[in-house]
Amino acid sequence: MSDVQSFLFDGVSIPCTGRETIAAALERAGIRVIGTGQGDCTGRYFCGIGACQACLVAVDGARMEACLTPARGGLQVKRILPVSP
Amino acid sequence: MSSPEVLVIGGGPAGVSAALELARAGIDVTLCEQGPRLGGAIHRQPDDPTQSVRVPRSHKQRWQAMSDELAASTVKVLCRHMFAGIEATGAVLLEDRIHGRLVTRRPAALVLAMGAIERVAPVPGWHLPGVVTVGGLQVMMKSTGRAPDGDVLIAGSGPLLVALAAQMASLGNAPVAVLERSTRLMSVSVIASLLRAPAYLWEAAGYLLTLARSGILPRRGAFVTAIAPRDGRLSVTTLDRHGRERQMLVDRVALHDGLLPNSNGTMAGQHGPFIVRAGDCREVLGGTAALADGRLAAHAVLAQIGKAVRATKVPAAILARERQAQAALNTLFDYSGRDPAQLPDETIICRCEGRTLGQLRSMLSGDDPVSAREIKLNGRFGMGACQGRFCAEWVASFVASQRADGSPPQASEIVGSRWPVKPVPIAAFVTLPPSHPSE
Amino acid sequence: MAVVGAGIVGMSAAHFLSRAGWQVTVYDAGVVASGATGSADGAVSVASKKPGPLMTLAVAAVKFYEQLVATGILVDEYLPRSTFVVASDHEELAVLERHAGELEAAGVPIRMLKGAALMAVIGAAAPTAIAAAEVQREGHAVGYRVVERLRQLGGFAIRRNCRVSGFESSNGCITGVMTEQGTEPADAVLLATGIGSMHFLAESGLIRPRKGQLIVTDRAGADSPHFPGPLMSCRYLVSKGSQPADSAVASRSLGLVIDPLRTGQFLIGGSREDRDDRETADADVVATLLRDAVALSPSLAQLRIIRVFSGLRAATRDGMPIVGHVGGAENLWIATGFEGDGICLGPMIGRLCQQMICGESPEQDISALDAARFGLTLAAAA
Numbered sequence: 001m002s003d004v005q006s007f008l009f010d011g012v013s014i015p016c017t018g019r020e021t022i023a024a025a026l027e028r029a030g031i032r033v034i035g036t037g038q039g040d041c042t043g044r045y046f047c048g049i050g051a052c053q054a055c056l057v058a059v060d061g062a063r064m065e066a067c068l069t070p071a072r073g074g075l076q077v078k079r080i081l082p083v084s085p
Numbered sequence: 086m087s088s089p090e091v092l093v094i095g096g097g098p099a100g101v102s103a104a105l106e107l108a109r110a111g112i113d114v115t116l117c118e119q120g121p122r123l124g125g126a127i128h129r130q131p132d133d134p135t136q137s138v139r140v141p142r143s144h145k146q147r148w149q150a151m152s153d154e155l156a157a158s159t160v161k162v163l164c165r166h167m168f169a170g171i172e173a174t175g176a177v178l179l180e181d182r183i184h185g186r187l188v189t190r191r192p193a194a195l196v197l198a199m200g201a202i203e204r205v206a207p208v209p210g211w212h213l214p215g216v217v218t219v220g221g222l223q224v225m226m227k228s229t230g231r232a233p234d235g236d237v238l239i240a241g242s243g244p245l246l247v248a249l250a251a252q253m254a255s256l257g258n259a260p261v262a263v264l265e266r267s268t269r270l271m272s273v274s275v276i277a278s279l280l281r282a283p284a285y286l287w288e289a290a291g292y293l294l295t296l297a298r299s300g301i302l303p304r305r306g307a308f309v310t311a312i313a314p315r316d317g318r319l320s321v322t323t324l325d326r327h328g329r330e331r332q333m334l335v336d337r338v339a340l341h342d343g344l345l346p347n348s349n350g351t352m353a354g355q356h357g358p359f360i361v362r363a364g365d366c367r368e369v370l371g372g373t374a375a376l377a378d379g380r381l382a383a384h385a386v387l388a389q390i391g392k393a394v395r396a397t398k399v400p401a402a403i404l405a406r407e408r409q410a411q412a413a414l415n416t417l418f419d420y421s422g423r424d425p426a427q428l429p430d431e432t433i434i435c436r437c438e439g440r441t442l443g444q445l446r447s448m449l450s451g452d453d454p455v456s457a458r459e460i461k462l463n464g465r466f467g468m469g470a471c472q473g474r475f476c477a478e479w480v481a482s483f484v485a486s487q488r489a490d491g492s493p494p495q496a497s498e499i500v501g502s503r504w505p506v507k508p509v510p511i512a513a514f515v516t517l518p519p520s521h522p523s524e
Numbered sequence: 525m526a527v528v529g530a531g532i533v534g535m536s537a538a539h540f541l542s543r544a545g546w547q548v549t550v551y552d553a554g555v556v557a558s559g560a561t562g563s564a565d566g567a568v569s570v571a572s573k574k575p576g577p578l579m580t581l582a583v584a585a586v587k588f589y590e591q592l593v594a595t596g597i598l599v600d601e602y603l604p605r606s607t608f609v610v611a612s613d614h615e616e617l618a619v620l621e622r623h624a625g626e627l628e629a630a631g632v633p634i635r636m637l638k639g640a641a642l643m644a645v646i647g648a649a650a651p652t653a654i655a656a657a658e659v660q661r662e663g664h665a666v667g668y669r670v671v672e673r674l675r676q677l678g679g680f681a682i683r684r685n686c687r688v689s690g691f692e693s694s695n696g697c698i699t700g701v702m703t704e705q706g707t708e709p710a711d712a713v714l715l716a717t718g719i720g721s722m723h724f725l726a727e728s729g730l731i732r733p734r735k736g737q738l739i740v741t742d743r744a745g746a747d748s749p750h751f752p753g754p755l756m757s758c759r760y761l762v763s764k765g766s767q768p769a770d771s772a773v774a775s776r777s778l779g780l781v782i783d784p785l786r787t788g789q790f791l792i793g794g795s796r797e798d799r800d801d802r803e804t805a806d807a808d809v810v811a812t813l814l815r816d817a818v819a820l821s822p823s824l825a826q827l828r829i830i831r832v833f834s835g836l837r838a839a840t841r842d843g844m845p846i847v848g849h850v851g852g853a854e855n856l857w858i859a860t861g862f863e864g865d866g867i868c869l870g871p872m873i874g875r876l877c878q879q880m881i882c883g884e885s886p887e888q889d890i891s892a893l894d895a896a897r898f899g900l901t902l903a904a905a906a
């Protein structure tokens with residue numbers, strides 16, 4: 001594939017194609033735990049259509065559903081760690 | 086005078102069909118889709134066009150025809166534009182994710198075609214990573230063109246279970262098992278009803294044939310009772326129709342218990358545009374009905390804004406036929422989920438806030454009939470980011486099961502009913518230009 | 525004893541009255557906390573009060589919360605903390621310094637923060653902040669949770685969805701409460717009906733709804749800067765409460781408070797609008813509040829708003845609450861008009877109502893709130 005790029009996920013380089021979502025790229029990289037999550041639930045891919053909010057990640061500082069957000073080369077994607085109560 | 090603008094939300098078959106029908110009538114239409122591409126649940130397009138999941142040829146042709154017409158039409162398509170709701174003065178809020186900003190529109194009419202969301206009945210462990218919805222796994226598979234890796238268990242109820250299983254099998258990784266809660270079998274009357282919409286029978290037959298070849302026909306009457314993490318995998322406890330318990334060790338569990346319209350927070354206010362819902366967002370009837378319903382929605386809009394509507398009974402007839410077919414189909418499934426009374430207290434009900442069944446139960450102990458609003462506020466059920474989409478129904482039905490006095494709360498009292506329909510980044514919100522200077 | 529209204533005032537009064545030996549029933553047209561109490565922020569705060577009787581009462585109300593925690597009644601429901609009033613220019617600084625002086629005079633401990641000290645204490649403040657007054661020894665309580673705790677402690681009955689339409693009386697004494705579900709006997713009545721109070725009073729235009737819109741964010745991340753307590757824009761002091769409700773034009777003002785909640789979320793508010801469409805929130809107000817919030821604390825831009833709601837404050841003609849006896853019936857009392865201060869004052873007012881109704885002399889001087897200043901009488905229709 002000619003259009004392979006990569007973004008950083010918590011500092012780790014994740015390859016992606018120009019057309020896939022962050023969720024798809026993380027899935028291919030074998031990453032299932034994509035955040036510490038809220039309310040004792042780990043961040044994870046779940047509904048795939050942006051409804052459940054479980055796959056929220058910080059994309060260049062802004063919170064986005066990984067399943068709706070296109071992966072692009074150079075993005076800084078981070079897990080959202082909740083504040084300890 | 087420029088012609089009135091109509092906004093269509095949702096780039097699935099219902100939304101695209103509505104937009105096209107309006108454009109044919111010469112209306113200025115903008116179609117907004119939250120995702121990066123059009124297609125919706127059924128016509129989701131692959132990331133890499135050379136790697137796609139096999140779908141029925143008729144589906145492919147239908148979508149191709151629509152895409153071609155759309156490309157040649159005057160419809161303005163805005164992808165990565167999320168409908169965020171209608172605010173007090175009637176303005177429609179759109180979150181433009183391409184530019185990271187919020188924009189407002191004041192269309193003459195609004196067609197909401199935001200599709201359905203999946204129901205997933207809570208079981209212990211449903212919130213663990215690796216547990217996904219059946220549709221979610223299908224979305225992933227349709228996008229990547231690859232079957233999900235590892236051992237996959239599919240469970241719940243509904244036609245989507247076998248569809249996913251067969252598509253996985255065709256891509257070379259059949260699920261380890263398909264557990265279909267329902268024990269009901271095809272009857273003559275169901276077949277008779279479905280003969281009026283035979284595409285379903287063909288589709289189902291194709292899927293079942295594929296599954297039979299892989300040796301994994303659905304186990305009817307079986308369901309998941311608990312999921313727990315074990316050695317980096319998922320240990321799943323199941324019960325079969327004879328009450329036998331079984332343990333399985335898998336990598337993923339895909340759950341699904343039917344579909345619900347995705348229409349949270351879209352109540353028409355005092356101000357604002359004329360609103361019509363279309364497709365699964367109005368009534369869950371599937372893709373064929375969504376196409377017809379999109380046209381009907383467009384006709385309702387045209388009538389409202391005083392444009393002549395070409396008289397045709399075709400879409401209404403299609404809708405009626407599909408409604409009958411879906412009703413017949415639904416008799417085969419069991420969407421009830423597990424009786425919450427049988428779930429252990431530590432089962433998480435509201436995943437966003439991490440609230441458990443035990444916490445709900447303790448709120449209901451005592452004679453005082455606490456209201457849905459009190460349960461929501463004090464119990465925090467439905468107060469999280471998904472705004473109750475995944476728990477409201479279960480909270481309401483559990484409360485009802487505990488109350489003999491016939492005053493069950495409505496799920497609508499727990500689900501969010503106001504804008505924003507979905508969380509909106511503050512960074513986007515602050516870009517909204519002030520309409521009048523702040524005092 | 526019939527208490528009409530299951531907001532924080534009515535529920536607190538019911539709590540104390542039942543402990544004083546009354547058999548109490550609380551009636552509410554909706555459910556518990558369905559009025560202002562369920563759609564408010566929970567500043568138990570002196571920081572924004574105007575000098576005078578309200579500031580004095582607020583100081584006492586904060587102590588009363590501390591007492592309720594100490595006696596086990598509101599354990600875990602009151603979070604002591606400081607409020608930070610931030611000035612972003614020299615004009616605001618002048619207002620801030622004057623206000624801080626007034627607070628100190630009322631016995632409130634204040635620490636002025638500037639420069640490096642300011643940044644060290646409030647990591648989340650924008651570099652444009654030039655000074656902040658840390659108003660110490662106040663706190664936060666969520667109205668609906670306080671009320672829920674009182675409900676759980678019990679001792680009185682609650683009748684939900686049971687609107688009170690009027691009273692039955694004989695010889696200038698109320699003998700019964702007329703509700704949608706029939707008339708029930710009562711020996712005494714306390715109206716704690718918030719914005720619904722006008723229905724019972726002969727005077728018109730005394731209490732007006734003042735809408736407030738509030739924004740809820742999702743939870744902050746571990747990397748978000750530190751909020752030691754709520755940040756209040758100094759501009760809030762100009763718009764806050766205690767404005768009479770008789771101005772002819774429907775006005776709107778915004779005052780900014782960024783309140784870090786225990787859940788890790790933020791409550792950002794709020795507006796003060798002389799209108800009563802409680803079910804709606806408009807994008808213009810929300811965007812303006814958010815712009816101001818981000819100016820005060822830029823890191824908020826990373827978060828998302830998950831909910832917007834509004835509530836109606838009960839604003840009186842002279843900006844002061846009304847507590848006392850209502851003319852036209854010997855055994856009728858009222859406690860209403862708490863505008864933006866009822867979460868702070870509510871529990872203490874409940875206690876004071878109990879003392880007043882039991883014929884004891886109230887612990888605090890509430891003569892400035894006396895209903896007699898308006899010569900309140902029962903409406904003929906009630």
Ligand SMILES: Cc1cc2nc3c(=O)[nH]c(=O)nc-3n(C[C@H](O)[C@H](O)[C@H](O)COP(=O)(O)OP(=O)(O)OC[C@H]3O[C@@H](n4cnc5c(N)ncnc54)[C@H](O)[C@@H]3O)c2cc1C
Binds near residue numbers: 096097372
């Ligand atoms: C996950 C899933 C998988 C499914 N798979 C199949 C299948 O394989 N075969 C089948 O026959 N049926 C399937 N269905 C049923 C399917 O819903 C219908 O067949 C058909 O797609 C309905 O068309 P629609 O246009 O009403 O909705 P959809 O096709 O769901 O389209 C709705 C569109 O609206 C967009 N949207 C949602 N919210 C917003 C918002 N706030 N702002 C902007 N855009 C928004 C969505 O991204 C989506 O593109 C599936 C349903 C789901 C939920």
Ligand SMILES: Cc1cc2nc3c(=O)[nH]c(=O)nc-3n(C[C@H](O)[C@H](O)[C@H](O)COP(=O)(O)OP(=O)(O)OC[C@H]3O[C@@H](n4cnc5c(N)ncnc54)[C@H](O)[C@@H]3O)c2cc1C
Binds near residue numbers: 552554556568687735
């Ligand atoms: C946006 C906003 C922010 C606020 N922030 C703060 C804050 O930070 N700090 C603070 O101290 N205060 C704050 N307040 C103010 C505070 O919420 C109110 O002052 C307080 O809740 C008033 O309590 P209440 O019991 O008098 O009235 P309510 O809570 O309004 O209760 C009155 C009850 O009476 C019932 N009722 C009315 N009529 C009838 C009838 N005829 N029969 C039966 N029942 C009836 C209603 O249903 C209602 O439940 C805020 C208010 C708003 C709106």
